[in-house]
Amino acid sequence: MRGNDFATVLGDQLNARHSWWCEQRDDVLYLMMEIRSETDYAHHHAQKVLAPFACMRGFGAALGAAGHQLRYFRIDDSDNGQTFAANLRSVAQAVGTTALERMEADEWRVEQALDAAAVECGLEQTVVTSEHFLVERGELKAAFESSVPRMEFFYRDLRKRFDILLMAEGEPEGGHWNYDVENRAKWPGTPQAPVWRWQAHDLSELWREIQAAGVKTMGEPNASQLKWPLTRREAREGLALFVREALPHFGTYQDALSSRSLTLFHSLLSFSLNVKMLHPLEVIKAALGAYKRGEAELASVEGFIRQILGWREFVRGVYWARMPAYARQNALEARRPLPEWYWSGKTKMACLAHTIGQSLEHAYAHHIQQLTITGNFALLADCDPDEVDAWYLGIYVDAFEWVEMPNTRGMSQHADGGVMGSKPYCGAAAYINRQSDYCKGCEYDAKLRHGERACPFNSLYWHFHERHREMFGDNPRLKMPYRLWAKMDESGKKATLHQAELYLSDLNAL
Numbered sequence: 001m002r003g004n005d006f007a008t009v010l011g012d013q014l015n016a017r018h019s020w021w022c023e024q025r026d027d028v029l030y031l032m033m034e035i036r037s038e039t040d041y042a043h044h045h046a047q048k049v050l051a052p053f054a055c056m057r058g059f060g061a062a063l064g065a066a067g068h069q070l071r072y073f074r075i076d077d078s079d080n081g082q083t084f085a086a087n088l089r090s091v092a093q094a095v096g097t098t099a100l101e102r103m104e105a106d107e108w109r110v111e112q113a114l115d116a117a118a119v120e121c122g123l124e125q126t127v128v129t130s131e132h133f134l135v136e137r138g139e140l141k142a143a144f145e146s147s148v149p150r151m152e153f154f155y156r157d158l159r160k161r162f163d164i165l166l167m168a169e170g171e172p173e174g175g176h177w178n179y180d181v182e183n184r185a186k187w188p189g190t191p192q193a194p195v196w197r198w199q200a201h202d203l204s205e206l207w208r209e210i211q212a213a214g215v216k217t218m219g220e221p222n223a224s225q226l227k228w229p230l231t232r233r234e235a236r237e238g239l240a241l242f243v244r245e246a247l248p249h250f251g252t253y254q255d256a257l258s259s260r261s262l263t264l265f266h267s268l269l270s271f272s273l274n275v276k277m278l279h280p281l282e283v284i285k286a287a288l289g290a291y292k293r294g295e296a297e298l299a300s301v302e303g304f305i306r307q308i309l310g311w312r313e314f315v316r317g318v319y320w321a322r323m324p325a326y327a328r329q330n331a332l333e334a335r336r337p338l339p340e341w342y343w344s345g346k347t348k349m350a351c352l353a354h355t356i357g358q359s360l361e362h363a364y365a366h367h368i369q370q371l372t373i374t375g376n377f378a379l380l381a382d383c384d385p386d387e388v389d390a391w392y393l394g395i396y397v398d399a400f401e402w403v404e405m406p407n408t409r410g411m412s413q414h415a416d417g418g419v420m421g422s423k424p425y426c427g428a429a430a431y432i433n434r435q436s437d438y439c440k441g442c443e444y445d446a447k448l449r450h451g452e453r454a455c456p457f458n459s460l461y462w463h464f465h466e467r468h469r470e471m472f473g474d475n476p477r478l479k480m481p482y483r484l485w486a487k488m489d490e491s492g493k494k495a496t497l498h499q500a501e502l503y504l505s506d507l508n509a510l
């Protein structure tokens with residue numbers, strides 16, 4: 001950096017191992033800011049404001065303690081301009097510089113806002129990597145621009161590049177690249193799933209400040225005992241606990257759903273990863289260590305690593321290659337508003353009541369809940385992907401647009417027309433019943449397609465296939481449902497479609 005520079009550190013750039021922190025520079029003022037433009041771009045869960053702000057404050061204090069110069073704007077500071085541009089301008093004037101250094105932002109919206117602010121304030125920017133991801137953005141963009149590679153091959157290439165789970169000859173450990181077929185069991189209640197792994201923090205004072213600043217949130221703040229990791233040390237403790245207690249069963253129960261466990265054997269690491277308190281490679285190495293010590297089977301370790309080395313890097317490739325057009329895609333022309341109970345959890349459908357209730361309470365739901373329950377329903381019910389995106393972006397503590405949007409709009413809503421998946425990810429009650437214990441306590445009957453107590457997933461599933469026959473009728477991966485439908489008797493088909501129409505006419509009543 002040049003003399004008297006200033007540099008921004010955003011709320012999702014808390015990378016303590018970034019090369020910036022290797023030396024102490026007296027000529028650089030670091031700038032961190034809690035601002036309304038970042039709290040208000042979505043209707044956020046309270047914990048999604050509390051946890052990042054608390055992490056930022058801790059990170060800022062650590063920078064100060066290490067001797068770095070820091071200007072930190074708290075949300076209720078009277079001189080906080082509440083936007084990137086306003087604070088950049090005031091700090092640039094105070095420092096007397098026009099030279100801004102910053103790490104690249106992960107979200108399109110933020111990158112645009114910072115570029116615009118730089119122009120507005122007459123700043124000359126130097127943009128550096130956040131040193132977090134395994135594939136740099138330039139390389140990703142080039143690899144994804146003309147056509148999106150298949151995730152499986154992208155993942156295999158990265159396995160080779162980083163020498164992960166490979167035998168000496170370059171073949172995959174165990175002879176297979178992918179152990180998904182072994183990872184589909186329903187969880188019978190044993191082995192015991194770990195309980196929530198993080199220590200509780202009293203953030204009541206921060207919560208008062210957030211409220212006093214007028215930030216509007218949803219969900220349970222749990223401010224006096226917030227259970228998300230707030231420092232790198234805590235994030236690493238959580239990683240160690242996951243590896244010890246949950247990883248050995250991660251693979252087997254990866255696709256399971258249960259009303260008896262919030263997390264099953266999932267890691268809860270996405271928040272720590274996304275704000276960059278943890279580096280993906282250190283998480284992968286921790287899992288590899290368990291495999292080498294014989295503490296976790298290959299299927300579990302490979303399944304877990306695929307999520308981080310494969311999916312997480314892959315969705316970022318899709319995002320940066322396809323934005324901003326991606327955010328407007330609605331290939332299925334879905335137009336219905338999201339039912340009101342997505343914001344309250346008050347629905348008679350047990351699976352949705354459980355998943356949404358848990359999300360409102362903890363700002364967390366694991367992948368299969370997000371995909372098979374809330375995402376699947378919104379897809380079948382023809383809900384507008386803009387509304388679905390806004391919901392996911394707001395409610396989950398780990399939701400940052402670069403990872404949320406390809407998963408929601410792409411993988412779960414098929415609104416990208418098949419970029420993320422060659423077929424829509426949808427299922428009827430039989431699948432949910434097979435993987436979970438939700439249906440037992442439900443007012444609806446998982447076996448019925450029509451009639452008063454018929455599970456809405458069933459008729460909506462068939463209605464979905466019928467209304468999108470033109471798009472999916474010849475899709476080789478959807479041969480099975482269309483064949484089954486063709487075999488159904490005409491009166492059953494009619495009653496099923498009629499039932500779906502009834503449900504669609506008043507989704508709020510379900």
Ligand SMILES: Cc1cc2nc3c(=O)[nH]c(=O)nc-3n(C[C@H](O)[C@H](O)[C@H](O)COP(=O)(O)OP(=O)(O)OC[C@H]3O[C@@H](n4cnc5c(N)ncnc54)[C@H](O)[C@@H]3O)c2cc1C
Nearest residue numbers: 266267268269270307311312366367371398399404407408
């Ligand atoms: C509709 C929908 C929306 C989603 N939105 C987000 C989001 O906003 N932020 C987010 O981090 N993940 C998102 N995901 C992916 C995934 O659901 C979460 O990463 C996961 O639930 C986080 O919980 P965990 O840490 O316990 O994950 P685990 O199941 O333990 O997985 C380990 C890690 O792998 C990574 N990972 C797993 N699946 C994916 C995936 N599909 N894409 C990217 N990374 C993945 C995460 O970093 C996660 O921490 C979404 C998935 C769906 C279906």
Ligand code: SF4
Nearest residue numbers: 349351439442446455
């Ligand atoms: S019966 Fe249908 S609505 Fe009820 S829990 Fe099962 S899948 Fe969900």
